Amino acid sequence: MENNARASGRLGPRDAATTPPLSRSRAAILERLRDQPQALTLAALVTATGLHENTVREHVDGLVRRGLVRQHRAEPSGRGRPAWLYEAVGTGSGPSEYAGLAAALAASLARTPAPVELATDAGEEWGRQLATDRGAAATTPEAARTQVVSLLDDLGFSPEVAPAQPTDVRLTRCPLLEAAHRHPDVVCAVHLGIVRGALSAHGAPTEGTTLLPFAEPGACRLVVPPLAAEAS
Structure with a gap:
């Protein structure tokens, strides 16, 4: 029976080619993360995709489990626990100096009288x-x-x-x-x-x-x- 199980391919890890494909929504979220020069919060992904927050959370959690997305905490800023940030793995989509500088400049302008x-x-x-x-x-x-x-x-x-x-x-x-x-x-x-x-x-x-x-x-x-x- 054991030999039959081996022959039928039911023992051991699956071939990579048999990994279930991503759903359209999950693939779109992954593509969105790959296109960004900086890691994104869940809230930003919700705004960009128009999907419900719980739906986006489910998709990014699934991408994290499959090793396609990395999750880490943002730098502390003010009160409360820092938000989670998400970035695609192995695509060079992590935070860049340009993105960080742009975010800092935007924050500075937002504090001026006529931003x-x-x-x-x-x-x-x-x-x-x-x-x-x-x-x-x-x-x-x-x-x-x-x-x-x-x-x-x-x-x-x-x-x-x-x-x-x-x-x-x-x-x-x-x-x-x-x-x-x-x-x-x-x-x-x-x-x-x-x-x-x-x-x-x-x-x-x-x-x-x-x-x-x-x-x-x-x-x-x-x-x-x-x-x-x-x-x-």
Whole structure:
């Protein structure tokens, strides 16, 4: 009987190829963690995915058990127990100096009298510089929007644009998701400023350009209204 059991493959560890595949939701959470330059809290994952907190906790616990995600405590900050942080294993997705610096700057701006205005101004200057470094020049409004979407893609936002409605852009990734979750007004204002600054570098108007943070499960929504030449 023992020989029969061995022959049928019911003894010993399973072959790696027989490991059950991840569910779609669990795979999406793992991909989200792999895309981030910093570890995320459970709350940030809930905001990014639109799933219930208990559902996200169940998925990340399962990923931790399978060795795909590492769990560790955040640095103490104020009262209460520090939050758990989650990061994908073996993908270089742990906290980076850039992410840490951005989070610190966002926290500092949040304590100023006019954080949104300052963040937007900084983003616009940054966006103009980024577009200029890429060789920005006056062009058609449609081409300006295309160039800005390309810039957002290079920055890690993974934008999606429906051909039938080019004014609406879904930003399916955020390179600073944890900082955006903690200080959405500041971080999202910087990101909106980047778009406006890049548009202006291409000679396109920026009026009416808006960013709706966490507008839907898995995406923020950027609205770039019909530009002057298109409207005419």
